[in-house]
Every structure is written in C-alpha cells, then in structure tokens.
Amino acid sequence: MVAGEVSGDLLGASLIRELKKQHPGAHFEGIGGPAMAAEGFYSLVPMERLSVMGLIEVLGRLRELLKLRRDIVKHYAVDPPSAFIGIDAPDFNLALAKSFKDMGVLAVHFVSPSVWAWRADRVKKIATQVDLMLTLFPFEVSVYREHGMRVDCVGHPLADEIGFDPSHSDARRTLGVRECQTLAVLPGSRDGEVRRIGPVFAATVAGLLARRPDLQVLIPAATPALAERLRALFAGQSVTIVEGQSRTVMAAADALLLASGTAALEGALIGRPMVVGYRLNALTGWWVKRLLTVKHVALPNHLTAQPYVPEFLLGECRPERLIPAVEQALDGDNQAAMTAFAEVHRSLATHAAGRAASAISAVLARTL
Structure with missing residues (x-):
C-alpha cells in the first residue's frame, strides 16, 4: 500500500x-x-x-x-x-x-x-x-x-466517521472557546499550500476583524511546524491557533474559509456554510486552467444539484473577493445548503x- x-x-x-x-x-x-x-x-x-x-x-x-x-x-x-x-x-x-x-x-x-x-x-x-x-x-x-x-x-469513509450536526456547542466546549460568532480558517495541510494561500487568508481575516472585532477566528494546524508558520502569518491578529483537531474546529464554527480539497468535503459532511479559496504556483495554475473541463473545483459543488460553495481560484483568490463572501456565509440564510449537505452525507455514508x-x-x- x-x-x-x-x-x-x-x-x-x-x-x-x-x-x-x-x-x-x-x-x-x-x-x-x-x-x-x-x-x-x-x-x-x-x-x-x-x-x-x-x-x-x-x-x-x-x-x-x-x-x-x-x-x-x-x-x-x-x-x-x-x-x-x-x-x-x-x-x-x-x-x-x-x-x-x-x-x-x-x-x-x-x-x-x-x-x-x-x-x-x-x-x-x-x-x-x-x-x-x-x-x-x-x-x-x-x-x-x-x-x-x-x-x-x-x-466515503469520512461520511461514516462524521456525524452531520449543524450545532456547535459540544465542539466549542471541547476547545474551550467562546460562544460567539466563529469563523474557522483552514489554509491547507501542506507547507506549500500555507505559503501560497496563507498570506491571502491572513489579509482576509484582518479585513474581517476590522469590520467585526467580536468575530472569533479559529485556525487548525496539521503539524507543530505549520502551527509556527501560521502564528507568524497571523501575528498581531486576534486569532486562536489550534494544533490538530481540524474537524473539531470546523464543527465549532459558524462558517469556514478554506483551501479546496478534502477539508471542503468535511465541512459539508459536518454541515457548515463555507467559502473556498485556492492558489497555485503561476505556471501550475496556467497549466491546470488550460486542462480544466468543469466549472467548479470544490467537491461539495459536484455532489449537490446546484453549487452552494463560493469558489475563488487562482487570481480571483483575493481578500476583496473573499471578505464579502465570508460575511454572506456567516450571516446569510444557509438552509438550502444545509439540506443539500445532509443528503450528501446520507448518500456517502x-x-x-x-x-x-x-x-x-x-x-x-x-x-x-
């Protein structure tokens, strides 16, 4: 294997x-x-x-x-x-x-x-x-x-492991965080991803906190080394870095800002509105863009009848695009998305x- x-x-x-x-x-x-x-x-x-x-x-x-x-x-x-x-x-x-x-x-x-x-x-x-x-x-x-x-x-094994539960009180108690509007930020599990996407997400969080000082931001780190990199990226911002426990962090949140990949599927299986942003090396991005044959990249958008996850890829992954999308995920009516995500969970478990x-x-x- x-x-x-x-x-x-x-x-x-x-x-x-x-x-x-x-x-x-x-x-x-x-x-x-x-x-x-x-x-x-x-x-x-x-x-x-x-x-x-x-x-x-x-x-x-x-x-x-x-x-x-x-x-x-x-x-x-x-x-x-x-x-x-x-x-x-x-x-x-x-x-x-x-x-x-x-x-x-x-x-x-x-x-x-x-x-x-x-x-x-x-x-x-x-x-x-x-x-x-x-x-x-x-x-x-x-x-x-x-x-x-x-x-x-x-x-999908994740659907077998993850319980679909739109509530978040248990996860917040586990993490020992406040009961208030909460955003989980996941810029990737690889060092290269965090290097590319982390600065954009950090600028996005800075903009959100300037508009919403009471917003609680949780950022899981896949490894201790990534935790150190994330602390440097988000230095001076009122955020909480959590080592490991990415799924618990997502469950504790009201909305997610994340890199495309398995984390987006996890977010849908848990039952969270989300925004996806992703960047690649310039040459890799050009190559992928030429070969891409679908309109959407985030997995949840391929599993529901209509796309519920806003995607901002390559050059579109900018704070000025991400901030209003995240605010809509935090404040908007997400019931249709939650119903669709619940059906995805049922079909994959x-x-x-x-x-x-x-x-x-x-x-x-x-x-x-």
Whole structure:
C-alpha cells in the first residue's frame, strides 16, 4: 500500500482495519503515515517524501520521486505481494500500479483521480495500469465503465466517521472557546499550500476583524511546524491557533474559509456554510486552467444539484473577493445548503472501508 498525504493515510488506516477482519493473517507494508502505522503497517520510507503538490514543485523533486518508485519496484520484484493498493497520489501510484500488474500482482487504486475534472484522456491509460478502481463518489463510476474497467463506488469513509450536526456547542466546549460568532480558517495541510494561500487568508481575516472585532477566528494546524508558520502569518491578529483537531474546529464554527480539497468535503459532511479559496504556483495554475473541463473545483459543488460553495481560484483568490463572501456565509440564510449537505452525507455514508475491503477480497479470490 502506498499513501502520499494525511488524507490518504487516514483512508489507508480504515482500509487496513477492514482487510484485517477478512484476512486476519495479512501483512501490510509500503509507504504510509502514522494512522496506518497504528494499524500495524510498516512504512519503508517516511510518507512525507511523497507529500508534494503542483507542477513546479514535482519537477523540483522529480529525480528523487522516480528513484523512489524504482526502488519500490525493485524491492518487491524479489517477493511480490498478493496485491498493491495505491491510495490517491495518482501521478506516483498509477505508474507504480502498472509495474505491479506486470508482475502478476492485483493492482488496485483507491480514490479515483479527477478525470471528470481535467485530463479525461487519462482513463485509457489507467485502464492498462489498474485491475480495480475504487471510487468515493457515484458520479465517478461511468467514465471507467465506458472503458471496460472493473470499478466499484464504495462511498466515503469520512461520511461514516462524521456525524452531520449543524450545532456547535459540544465542539466549542471541547476547545474551550467562546460562544460567539466563529469563523474557522483552514489554509491547507501542506507547507506549500500555507505559503501560497496563507498570506491571502491572513489579509482576509484582518479585513474581517476590522469590520467585526467580536468575530472569533479559529485556525487548525496539521503539524507543530505549520502551527509556527501560521502564528507568524497571523501575528498581531486576534486569532486562536489550534494544533490538530481540524474537524473539531470546523464543527465549532459558524462558517469556514478554506483551501479546496478534502477539508471542503468535511465541512459539508459536518454541515457548515463555507467559502473556498485556492492558489497555485503561476505556471501550475496556467497549466491546470488550460486542462480544466468543469466549472467548479470544490467537491461539495459536484455532489449537490446546484453549487452552494463560493469558489475563488487562482487570481480571483483575493481578500476583496473573499471578505464579502465570508460575511454572506456567516450571516446569510444557509438552509438550502444545509439540506443539500445532509443528503450528501446520507448518500456517502455506506461503510466505505468495509465495501472497499470486500471489493478487493472478491477480486483477490478470483486471481489467487
């Protein structure tokens, strides 16, 4: 199993728990993080070596990443595993899956790459790389079936873990914060994201606090190092940095300002109005913009009949655009969005890890 970031580590941990129920004697290793390690997973190298995002950022480490992939293939060619499961990180894992498939190993990819959003032509190649694609969302299935691939929509583990609850008093008590209008600000879980998006969000918060001095601002930090960076970015502002507990921070808030990604889905599953802002390296942004084939990027907007999450991407991600949108999220009538988010939660809470483990086991039974 290979996971490349925090969200993949959590998915991998839940999958390991379920696979152990069906295969009690199985051994799990590859690349993973602390959540997978807690389930008995052995990581050959630290997961952080794969935590890189963006065209320019990847190019800067391309030689290292290619060597790592070659080393993994060489390591397992001597004694191939029963199955390879790539968890997200498609640019790294899909080519790795093809190498395992060529060894005669069952190649599984858990979490569909965003072929429905950009680079749709990738599906033809993916069909040669992977034996089984596991998707999190129903709308992702058809594109793979059209190419004759074995695919199964398993739902999303986050929907199984998160209770939809528009109230926030319990979360505020847990954090020990005030009962007042509260904004959660999440500028990303990677250092590169925080470097790009953090200054824009800091300026946005400064503008909001100038207009709303009583606004409580909570900012979760994924790691102690990011907590230090966030303290520097928001220095002099009346904000509270919380190490970890991002989900509790979101639950304590009345509205969210966040980077696009898994956090936006978490916010919808909890039941919070939100505003998404995102920036990329200039060259990466130009490249992505040319290849993008959808109007929206935030996941909740792909799961509801109409978009309820305002998005401000690339050059549109500016304080003067974000401030009024956040104020609308704090003060506006969000009932329609909450109803839609509740339906999203219901449709995705299908015991995803168990379904994924069963799908993998079913294919394994036919190939071993």
